[in-house]
Every structure is written in structure tokens, then in C-alpha cells.
Amino acid sequence: MTTILDRIIEQKKQELALLQNQSVFYPAIDREKRSLLDKLQKSQQISIIAEFKRASPSKGMINNGVEPAVQASIYEQSGASAISVLTDQTFFKGSFEDLIAVRETVQLPILCKDFIIDPLQINNACAHGADIILLIVAALEEKKLTELYQYATNLGLEVLVEVHNQAELETALKTGAKLIGVNNRDLKTFQVSLEVTEKLAAAVKQSGAFLISESGLHSQEDVNRVRNAGANGILVGEAFMKSANLKKTFSDFQLPLIEGARP
Ligand SMILES: O=C(O)c1ccccc1NCC(=O)[C@H](O)[C@H](O)COP(=O)(O)O
Numbered sequence: 001m002t003t004i005l006d007r008i009i010e011q012k013k014q015e016l017a018l019l020q021n022q023s024v025f026y027p028a029i030d031r032e033k034r035s036l037l038d039k040l041q042k043s044q045q046i047s048i049i050a051e052f053k054r055a056s057p058s059k060g061m062i063n064n065g066v067e068p069a070v071q072a073s074i075y076e077q078s079g080a081s082a083i084s085v086l087t088d089q090t091f092f093k094g095s096f097e098d099l100i101a102v103r104e105t106v107q108l109p110i111l112c113k114d115f116i117i118d119p120l121q122i123n124n125a126c127a128h129g130a131d132i133i134l135l136i137v138a139a140l141e142e143k144k145l146t147e148l149y150q151y152a153t154n155l156g157l158e159v160l161v162e163v164h165n166q167a168e169l170e171t172a173l174k175t176g177a178k179l180i181g182v183n184n185r186d187l188k189t190f191q192v193s194l195e196v197t198e199k200l201a202a203a204v205k206q207s208g209a210f211l212i213s214e215s216g217l218h219s220q221e222d223v224n225r226v227r228n229a230g231a232n233g234i235l236v237g238e239a240f241m242k243s244a245n246l247k248k249t250f251s252d253f254q255l256p257l258i259e260g261a262r263p
Pocket of ligand 1: 004053056059183185215237
């Protein structure tokens with residue numbers, strides 16, 4: 001059966017063919033460095049990666065009426081540690097223009113949230129102002145994951161390596177990843193459960209990597225649950241994009257770290 005992740009990757013292969021005909025190469029070396037890892041090391045609270053996400057395959061349109069710069073400013077003022085920007089157009093209605101608008105507005109590290117399968121996409125993310133890229137283990141062969149991880153870190157980018165189960169986590173840890181994202185959403189079935197973070201947390205912590213719990217966080221209780229499992233950070237999209245009182249929703253999520261949460 002073809003899953004949504006398969007369809008997204010097929011789309012990325014087509015986009016890659018177009019990218020191959022463009023001349024994109026701007027290494028990150030000269031750029032001002034904005035580091036999520038530094039922020040995680042210093043934070044006394046759970047760190048929040050706030051996402052700019054107009055739409056998604058599981059939820060359809062979430063909020064297409066807010067400007068990226070406006071949303072990003074509120075994220076920064078509310079205390080976000082980084083901002084994630086969905087740049088995929090076909091499935092999430094995002095764009096690299098959104099990423100540029102966010103980077104120009106805030107001083108925070110920017111995560112390019114896309115489905116990366118080739119170094120050219122890393123060049124492209126970097127050229128548009130990303131500080132962090134996402135690599136999804138479920139979307140990549142192990143050899144490709146290692147190649148892309150090394151390529152991105154050589155450019156000075158930080159890499160959030162995303163997993164959803166134990167086998168993927170073992171593969172992710174072989175790269176030496178310092179930032180592990182545990183996605184509570186199964187990207188093949190859309191099922192969301194915070195138990196995924198609870199199950200994988202101990203192995204992430206043991207590796208010395210920072211643990212970011214991603215998806216399905218809607219309330220203080222949800223944040224409390226993943227924090228108690230040992231999460232250093234959370235990645236939140238829908239709850240912020242849909243909030244009628246973003247500052248309040250945000251502050252409800254800002255909990256102190258538990259003892260020993262730092263790797
Ligand atoms: O969100 C989806 O429907 C989705 C479907 C297929 C691949 C990826 C998808 N989402 C990416 C994410 O992981 C989330 O945007 C992110 O973790 C925030 O999740 P949420 O807070 O639940 O919006």
C-alpha cells in the first residue's frame with residue numbers, strides 16, 4: 001500500500017529533478033550561526049520549537065490567514081528556542097519564501113522542515129537561511145542518512161534526526177546525532193500517541209543526545225507527560241497555529257525541565 005510518506009518522497013524526487021537544473025550553492029560557512037544546541041544546553045525550561053505550518057496531510061488546512069513574520073514575532077517574544085518552517089508546497093502549503101520571511105524577522109535558529117533525500121536540498125535549505133535541517137529516518141536508507149547527516153554538519157548546519165520506533169532510533173544513533181526528534185505521529189498512518197516518546201526516551205537519553213518530542217502536543221498535560229519522560233524540547237505546530245490566544249497557549253507549555261533532563 002502506498003503511504004502518504006511514499007507520496008511525499010515521490011514528489012520530492014520530482015522537485016529534485018527541477019533543482020538539479022538550477023544553480024544553488026551557498027555554503028553556510030560565512031553566515032551568522034544560530035544554534036539550537038547552544039540554547040538547549042543553557043535552558044532551564046523545556047525548549048519550544050514553534051512551527052509555522054499552514055496545512056498538513058492529516059489535518060488539511062490549519063491556518064492560511066496568518067503572516068509568517070507576524071507568527072514568528074509572537075513565537076520569539078513568547079520565548080521559543082527555534083522556529084520550524086514547513087517549506088513543502090504540495091502537502092503543507094509552505095514555501096521557502098515563508099522561511100526567508102521568518103529568518104528576516106527573528107534572531108532564532110530556523111529549522112527547515114522538509115523531506116530531504118539529496119544534498120542539493122540541503123544546499124537549498126542553507127541558501128534560504130536554514131540553521132537546522134530535518135532528516136527523517138523512515139524516508140531514507142541508512143547509507144543515505146549517514147551521507148546527508150555528514151554533508152549537513154560539514155556545512156555548519158545542525159541536524160534534527162527524526163524517528164518513530166526503536167529500530168529507527170538505533171539507525172539514527174549510528175550517525176552520532178546530537179538532536180533526536182521522536183515523532184509521536186506515525187507518518188504512514190497519521191496515528192498520534194505520546195507513548196512513542198515515553199517508550200524511546202530512555203534510549204535517547206542514554207545516547208547523550210537531546211530529545212525533542214514532536215507532534216500531538218496540545219495541552220499543558222501533554223507537555224508535562226513528555227517532559228516527565230525526559231524530553232528537553234517539544235516541537236509544536238497545530239496547537240500554536242490554531243490558537244486564539246497564542247501567548248497564553250505558549251506560556252502554558254513553558255514548564256521547568258525535570259532533574260537530569262540534560263544529556
Ligand atoms: O502533520 C502531518 O499530517 C504530517 C504528515 C506526513 C508527514 C509529516 C507530517 N507532519 C510533520 C510533523 O512532524 C509536524 O508538523 C510537527 O511535528 C508538528 O506537529 P503538530 O504539533 O501535531 O502539528
